[in-house]
Amino acid sequence: MLDTSSMPNQEQLDQIKSGNGFIAALDQSGGSTPKALRLYGVEEDAYSNDAEMFDLIHQMRSRIINAPSFTGEKVVGAILFEMTMDRMIGDKPSAQALWDENGVVPFLKVDKGLEDIKDGVQMMKPIDGLDDTLGRAVNAGMFGTKMRSVISEANAEGIAANVEQQFEIAKQIAGHGLVAIVEPEVTISIDDKAEAENLLLAELSKQLDAWDDDVPVMLKLTLPEVAGHYQPCVDHPNVLRVVALSGGYDRTEANRRLAQNNGVIASFSRALTEGLSAQQNEEDFNGMLANTIDEIQAASMAG
Template sequence: MLDMSNQAQWDQVLAGKGFIAALDQSGGSTPKALKLYGVEEDAYDNDDEMYALIHQMRSRIVNAPCFTGDKVVGAILFEMTMDRQIGGKPAAQTLWEDHGVVPFLKVDKGLKDLHNGVQVMKPIDGLDALLTRAKTAGMFGTKMRSVVSAANFVGIKDIVTQQFEFGKQILAHGLMPILEPEVTISIPDKAAAEDMLLAEITAQLDSLPDDQKIMLKVTLPEKANLYQPLVDHPKVLRIVALSGGYDRDEANTRLAQNNGIIASFSRALTEGLSAQQDDAAFNATLSDTIDSIYAASVAG
């Protein structure tokens, strides 16, 4: 059963204006994220140093004056970020108490190889223990990602089934799951894959108990408002969209065309930020970015 004891966080996620920041780059994506931030691979010698540098970037974003619950509804964190401090306090505590931003935790352990046009998640060993830690740390919910790379009915059904199975396990810990079946933006049959995905998600939602809700994170669709039935579904708390490789302008344009969906951008959020910027330039760039993603999120 979902824990609704923190009504303020629940209200922020349900009705807050703005978007959810994706600050959950993990092992595979961290070097690329650092490079885009102006930190080359020769700046660190091992994983510990790499993760320390990405934590500095995330901390700088969170501590920026513009990073508040007025425009940032929530933030998705990597497990190591949850276990570290920002501003002298545990990360989740700082996000909510100091900034009014609701914390979520990335819980998946990466993807299996492509099969039937999709990549399902690898087993999440120790998930129950991780969820217990997340709850203790003050997390409101979780996020986990799969990838669709073809309009293959069998593969898409497998992905959605797996997402909902893990989602039910997460709900049992009193946490809100964000299910993320990403559709690769470059595939030629993207629209057909999205139609299949909509049908499968709807079927799974209809089978959920009436007292359960989930969240969804989707690729911005080829057909505007394709996911409106999910936005309106009584078992969906909120739908967010990933940028998926679109640059920020393209992502914002597509987002504004989809009513009721807000952003949850990663690359598009950090676009233009650099380790070499002084605080004034960094904060100004981030503020402009947050304003633009906020505007696109509330446009629909």
């Protein structure tokens, strides 16, 4: 039995459970930040060190969060990088700004990257100091966390180990009163993706059946080859919400697939920021972001 003495904010929990929107993934980390900035029109010669790079990505994230369309009406939650949690947006710490000003529920990315591939999967690297980070997250006003591992082959042993690791750490996260988003991503380009998704569903079901009934948990999954494949997870009483990652699909394809999966909402990163540019004026930037949010929200509610 998990310690449930500290439970999530009820108003935020209700919004994630039944809100008519999606979760924005604004959690690009050290390895993915240069690519995210390039797609935003900021080349690597615009910064000379990591500190300057993270300043620029924070400016991008702040611009998105401050846009008029980025509110809890259609964006029910947002996943932040740890450095974003520690920074200000306007005159408030990031998590407070999201919830107090925008009505958007804040999550924190907590994984520290991936191990080398073994048995067709990449496990998460050890998350040093996780309890300290989770304590800081609680104090900052975070609702939950997200952690990512990768499945690149329909390997039963590897997938079982991958999912088991996710849920073991999710228990530690839940012990702090935070809601864990479990994210075992299936690589979209593999030949045996559908078979891998069958194995993944079986392992998720096994872990969910053993999960504490009083503790909410979330799943973030690659959009499947077979529409409705993860419906048993959507319907599982221990699952607060199933969200989908875009995984490299462009926004049109990601939205098409998403709309075919009942009860699954988006948690897009690249598909959310696609087409946004540092060179756009505020009118063009805000207009494009508003249209993107409308499209992703509509696809999230279509299923």
